[in-house]
């Protein structure tokens with residue numbers, strides 16, 4: 394999971410990219426980076442571990458001069474958390490440069506990297522994304538966009554890419570369209586971002602989505618678009634709507650707030666909680682779904698869990714014990730709302746179960762009479778290979794336990810998940826054209842032949858961007 398932002402043709406390109414990255418911080422908190430290309434065609438990069446707010450000193454931003462810029466916020470699995478894996482990648486080849494920011498996960502990167510290494514390529518990171526840079530460097534196409542198109546033929550999996558080749562920005566989205574990518578305008582400049590909230594922050598207007606399989610090139614000759622990648626069935630990631638994207642964004646052309654409310658309403662229809670007195674969310678990602686649940690159930694919506702905003706997402710802790718402690722650090726219940734009541738706690742998803750289990754004991758300690766857990770997605774039973782960080786199947790609690798076991802394990806009076814059909818029917822674009830592999834186990838493409846290598850990446854020094 395990562396956020397990408399790019400701008401062509403603005404004198405403050407890097408400063409606007411930094412702003413855009415602030416809006417995409419939720420897509421990755423591990424590292425952030427910005428590349429800028431100045432009027433003389435010189436590319437410079439600043440990358441840092443941690444948050445956008447921590448990453449860029451004023452002096453560094455001053456160095457990032459010029460009208461072209463791309464940026465990246467990154468989130469990866471533990472082990473790959475190292476500065477050499479921060480993006481954008483900036484490579485110097487034959488007196489020019491290739492800069493690249495990637496959101497997604499390539500499913501055949503292990504093979505592609507082996508082929509390149511057997512052919513003498515030397516890698517400087519352990520990211521899947523770096524194979525694309527090597528392939529672009531070797532491509533012979535006549536135009537920048539033809540080079541990127543040539544490099545992408547044979548690359549499988551999920552990618553939204555922002556590439557800078559010399560003074561051309563090239564943008565590409567994989568033919569399945571797993572991850573969102575939008576194009577906008579700011580006066581004469583072109584802006585690209587994972588989510589529309591990043592266009593809002595810089596004052597750009599949304600023009601359109603970059604289409605699955607489309608390549609867009611922007612340079613001093615204007616804008617060119619190609620639809621040259623082999624067509625494929627559309628597999629937009631349903632989890633972007635469920636959890637990942639911000640509710641003030643549109644992804645895949647649809648409002649995330651609207652989809653989350655619809656998920657919550659559908660959940661209330663499928664799994665009502667008779668006798669419950671109050672509904673609350675596990676903030677922030679399930680706020681909109683809980684609101685939908687409360688509206689549909691005619692129950693009051695309360696702010697019963699207060700989230701400490703200075704603690705990162707629970708997943709960032711690499712060890713299980715660290716995660717347990719973080720639930721408490723991150724959330725505190727409001728006793729005055731909960732005490733003596735039968736409550737509905739809504740979350741968007743249960744992955745390992747750590748958050749729910751920890752929260753249920755906090756809510757009970759705050760005096761809840763009954764705790765009814767409602768989840769605005771289906772049980773997560775399979776890992777994602779297309780860019781969302783889900784753990785191995787063995788760690789997915791819904792894959793390991795029956796409904797009864799899970800209800801007991803979580804310590805709730807009742808547990809209700811949304812059905813896959815209910816989830817898909819809540820999508821603003823209609824139920825077709827979504828990837829739901831993490832919920833159904835039905836992968837729309839061949840899965841990686843070496844998933845463990847793809848996940849941890851240690852054996853061959855491969856760790857994936859989990860962009």
Ligand code: AMP
Pocket residue numbers: 636675678679706707708740741742743744745746747748749781782783
């Ligand atoms: P868990 O404690 O492992 O069950 O994680 C569930 C919590 O993490 C829920 O509150 C979700 O909103 C959130 N969540 C779901 N998927 C992810 C993800 N890929 N990365 C970070 N947090 C997630």
